[in-house]
Amino acid sequence: DVVMTQSPLSLPVTLGQPASISCRSSQSLVHSDGNTYLNWFQQRPGQSPRRLIYQISNRDSGVPDRFSGSGSGTDFTLKISRVEAEDVGVYYCMQGTHWPRTFGQGTKVEIK
């Protein structure tokens, strides 16, 4: 199975400051069709997960543009340009290139 490793696992941030989460996969996530199926999810406290980013860098509808995704191959990053109070929660990367689909352990973002 593809192992997804996130860092850090805990991320205290100051309101208005940037935040960055890293996600590394144990093998390349480039699919035979040429796409890279790496997604990012946000789970606010007490809520279901919500997809933020698909295929590395495409924002889902309604996702603020302060969220951005980047990377390639095995190394990916989610950035929040200026953290707001509503961004508190756990963020997960997930790969959909190989079966079984696998998630990272999650990164807990909290306000300092």
Add this chain to the structure above:
Amino acid sequence: QVQLVESGGGLVKPGGSLRLSCEVSGFTFSDYHMNWIRQAPGKGLEWLSYISSSGRIIYYADSVKGRFTISRDNAQNSLYLQMNSLRAEDTAVYYCARDGRWSGAFDIWGQGTMVTVSS
């Protein structure tokens, strides 16, 4: 609007069975592949099973293979998860999630249903 609503969770004894349902609305169910994902208390997300739009292609995680069965009824706009031989470690919130037609995995999630396996 697009909505996924899970039901069927509850308390069950080890070795018991439970059938979860996910009723969808707001989109043409038969056009979309679907999944079950779970989250144990205080833990991360674990993908469990996938079923294609037609129901012909199915995948399972090793942790549930042989015990859980995914199915769908496109006429009833419903997805199911039959869970047999339940264990304490199956205790979790179970979510159904849709695959986007062009965007890929898990674009829409339900609110989840809690399954507790305990004697």
